[in-house]
Each structure stands twice: as structure tokens, then as C-alpha cells.
Amino acid sequence: MALKTGTMLKNRILFRQLFDNASFTYTYLLGDVNSKECIIIDPVLEQVKRDFKLVNELGLKLKFAMNTHMHADHITGSGYLKQLSGCKSVISKMSGAQADIYLEDEDIFSFGNYNLKALATPGHTNGCLSYYFEDQQMVFTGDTLLIRGCGRTDFQEGSPEVLYKSVHSKIFTLPLDTIVYPAHDYKGVMSSSVAEELKFNPRLTKSLKEFVDIMNNLNLDYPKQIDKAVPANRVCGLHDIPDDIDIKIK
Numbered sequence: 001m002a003l004k005t006g007t008m009l010k011n012r013i014l015f016r017q018l019f020d021n022a023s024f025t026y027t028y029l030l031g032d033v034n035s036k037e038c039i040i041i042d043p044v045l046e047q048v049k050r051d052f053k054l055v056n057e058l059g060l061k062l063k064f065a066m067n068t069h070m071h072a073d074h075i076t077g078s079g080y081l082k083q084l085s086g087c088k089s090v091i092s093k094m095s096g097a098q099a100d101i102y103l104e105d106e107d108i109f110s111f112g113n114y115n116l117k118a119l120a121t122p123g124h125t126n127g128c129l130s131y132y133f134e135d136q137q138m139v140f141t142g143d144t145l146l147i148r149g150c151g152r153t154d155f156q157e158g159s160p161e162v163l164y165k166s167v168h169s170k171i172f173t174l175p176l177d178t179i180v181y182p183a184h185d186y187k188g189v190m191s192s193s194v195a196e197e198l199k200f201n202p203r204l205t206k207s208l209k210e211f212v213d214i215m216n217n218l219n220l221d222y223p224k225q226i227d228k229a230v231p232a233n234r235v236c237g238l239h240d241i242p243d244d245i246d247i248k249i250k
């Protein structure tokens, strides 16, 4: 039976930070405890059962399965969540990926009584969006701004110059106490703030020239799942739903 969260948490947003320990991805669940509508940001296919169970346990109704961008390191769970819940999948228009709803810079979307704003923050990919939740002083930065780091720019239309401009113009201009929630952290840190990243980010506190040099010399290994993740994410993750799940793809 679902929990009666509305009685305990009136006027509070329901917020969960979920983790996939294979890809080091954070998935975020945001729910309005009054209307029960919720959204999920950056779900991972392998964790969909866990996430959807939690949505049901909390008595929530999933409105949107959102992606900050077309990921290269894991298959999105948005297509599978759509099949399970009837929610709409969401990604940026610029991503080149299929979804029910396409967002652009400054688009506002809502769940329950709450509004979030899409901020175009390209650079890791052309279609990267950050989602700004002004009411709760949160920003979900995807792979654009990581904690003391940032998304790599060596594939999928990546550009260090574009990423630098995105972070400085769209994220570092938000109120200083805005909490930064990235799509990944590889060191176990879960959140940061605009003020902290402005002061301590070892890449983005540098000049543009120094930043470009750093990014062009990261020499990171390619993500292990890139060859299956990118084609799957182009179709919303729908083509690689596990065989043991009895669902039909519409």
C-alpha cells in the first residue's frame, strides 16, 4: 500500500537522489506531495524497476521521464518508464533523440504546483539541457557541470569553448546558493553549489584558453557502453528493454 506522504510533508517537495553504481549516474525523483505528480530526471534502464517501485510506494504518478541529454555511457530508462507508467519522455530538441516532448532554452515545464526551466547548456553535447528549479534553489546540470569537474568534450559534438560559455553564462549566473545536482560523480560526492563551483572547480575557474587546453588533454577512455548506449538513446532507450519484461513497444 502506498505511503500517505501528503499528510507528513505538506508544502515540501519530495526529493530523492538515486544512484546507478555501474555508470555512476545520479537519477533524480521530484514529487509534489499534494497533487502526487512527479518527474524523474536521467533514469538508467537497469534501475527502472527500482525507481518505478519507489514512485508507486510513495503514491506518486509519474508525469515526465526527462533526460538532460543523449547519454553516451548508459541507456536511458525513459522509454521503459514510459511503457510501464504511461508518462511522457522528454529531451531537448537539439539532441537528435526521439521523445514525446522536446524542450528548448527557457522552456518552462511543470509537475503539480511546481515549475522548472530548461536552460540550454551545450558543450558536452549540442543538446545538453540543465533544469533549473528556482523554487527549491536546485539546478540539475546533467554532464555539463560536474562537481569540481565538467562533461568531457571529445565526442558527440563536444566543444570546450561552447561548454565554457554555457557554464559561465547559464549556471554561474544563478544565485550562489543554488544547489548543483549533476548526472554523475565518480568520487561519491552528491551535490555542490554554484558558489562552491565558482570558487573550487579546477577547470572552470580557469581562463577559456587554459580550460580548452585542459579539456583537449584529458585523455579519458571511451565510455564502455558507448556503442550500444548512443544508438539506443536515439530512440529513447526503447530498443533495449530487458527480455524478461513482458511489455510491448508501441
Ligand SMILES: N[C@@H](CCC(=O)N[C@@H](CSS)C(=O)NCC(=O)O)C(=O)O
Pocket: 023, 071, 072, 073, 143, 149, 150, 151, 152, 153, 184, 218, 220, 221, 222, 223, 224, 225
Ligand atoms: N568510465 C566511464 C565513463 C566516464 C566518462 O567519460 N564520463 C563522462 C560522462 S558520461 S559520457 C565525462 O564527461 N567525464 C568527465 C570527466 O572528467 O571524467 C564509463 O566507461 O562509462
